[in-house]
Amino acid sequence: MTSAAQPPIVFGARYSVYTRIARLALEEKGLAYDLEDVDIFAPGGPPEGYLARQPFGRIPAFEHDGVRLYESGAISRYVDEAFTGPALQPAExxxxxxxxxxxxxxxxxxxxxxxxxxxxxxxxxxxxxxxxxxxxxxxxxxxxxxxxxxxxxxxxxxxxxxxxxxxxxxxxxxxxxxxxxxxxxxxxxxxxxxxxxxxxxxxxxxxxxxxxxxxxx
Ligand SMILES: N[C@@H](CCC(=O)N[C@@H](CS)C(=O)NCC(=O)O)C(=O)O
Structure with a gap:
């Protein structure tokens, strides 16, 4: 299990369905995290450099302790498996x-x-x-x-x-x-x-x- 000493960062927006999915996993695990605002619908598109985090220009992206991820399903599974807290996936x-x-x-x-x-x-x-x-x-x-x-x-x-x-x-x-x-x-x-x-x-x-x-x- 990974320590939560360095809070994970979610890159996304409060209005976003998929950002919320990643955040819900973090919240249900009881973890502190930072939300860094990325508005993909802003005029001119995502901020400079964001495609290095998410090559398809979608939100969310995620970073924790040197691990960079995108795709909310991968993020929420990582959050469940890498941290302590209530299990969010059945074992069987x-x-x-x-x-x-x-x-x-x-x-x-x-x-x-x-x-x-x-x-x-x-x-x-x-x-x-x-x-x-x-x-x-x-x-x-x-x-x-x-x-x-x-x-x-x-x-x-x-x-x-x-x-x-x-x-x-x-x-x-x-x-x-x-x-x-x-x-x-x-x-x-x-x-x-x-x-x-x-x-x-x-x-x-x-x-x-x-x-x-x-x-x-
Ligand atoms: N498969 C992606 C989907 C992410 C996604 O579609 N996010 C929406 C916001 S909720 C988005 O970035 N939409 C921008 C667009 O469609 O250009 C995931 O699971 O993270």
């Missing part, structure tokens, strides 16, 4: 595979659908002075429903997405669900999934979630 192969499957679903299908197609169009577009793309929202809703159904079924009668303890899958899902639900279509669809709504309320009450609230929430 089967639940661990289910956790990894959910994280992959969130990255491959849910992020674009819930966040870009629905939240950004319905909530951010008017704030940016443009009309929402109604076709894009309507087209996304069936896939959004599939994403919600997968999460709802994973919770079932339990408290968390994978078994009796919170895992990296919950931390990956929450930032996407929180933004999606700010759109009227998001709140409307969520009301059809009781287990997922109850999970969302449990997540919202956690100090890690409160400490990493997005400015738009």
């Amino acid at each position: 192969a089967r639940p661990r595979a289910r956790m990894n499957q959910l994280i992959s679903v969130l990255d491959s299908y849910a992020y674009r659908t819930l966040v870009w197609d629905v939240f950004v169009e319905r909530v951010r577009a008017p704030l940016q002075g443009r009309q929402p793309d109604e076709t894009r929202i309507a087209t996304a809703l069936p896939r959004a429903r599939t994403c919600l159904a997968v999460l709802d079924q994973a919770i079932g009668d339990g408290s968390w997405l994978v078994g009796p303890h919170i895992t990296l899958a919950d931390l990956h899902a929450y930032p996407m669900i929180a933004l999606f639900r700010l759109a009227e279509e998001g709140a409307d669809l969520m009301s059809d999934y009781a287990a997922l709504e109850a999970w969302r309320a449990r997540m919202t009450a956690r100090p890690s979630v409160q400490a990493t609230r997005s400015p738009i929430e």
Whole structure:
């Protein structure tokens, strides 16, 4: 286990879903860390030199004790495995595979659908002075429903997405669900999934979630 003498640094932004995923892992482990602001949407793009940390120009990036990482899934797994604190991944192969499957679903299908197609169009577009793309929202809703159904079924009668303890899958899902639900279509669809709504309320009450609230929430 690595000592936490030198606090890890997260490079990212408070508004960012993926930055929040990395921060949630650090918060759940009870670790102090620094957040260095990087606004990839600033006019002119990311700051000079940022591509050396994240070659694709996305946030977050991460540094700890000489280790530089990018990709939030790699960061949160590193945080879980390199530091003491409550385990955020199941030890057994089967639940661990289910956790990894959910994280992959969130990255491959849910992020674009819930966040870009629905939240950004319905909530951010008017704030940016443009009309929402109604076709894009309507087209996304069936896939959004599939994403919600997968999460709802994973919770079932339990408290968390994978078994009796919170895992990296919950931390990956929450930032996407929180933004999606700010759109009227998001709140409307969520009301059809009781287990997922109850999970969302449990997540919202956690100090890690409160400490990493997005400015738009
Ligand atoms: N696979 C990356 C995704 C990171 C990502 O897409 N971050 C968003 C902000 S939440 C971003 O940087 N978007 C900038 C863009 O799409 O150009 C990860 O897991 O870190």
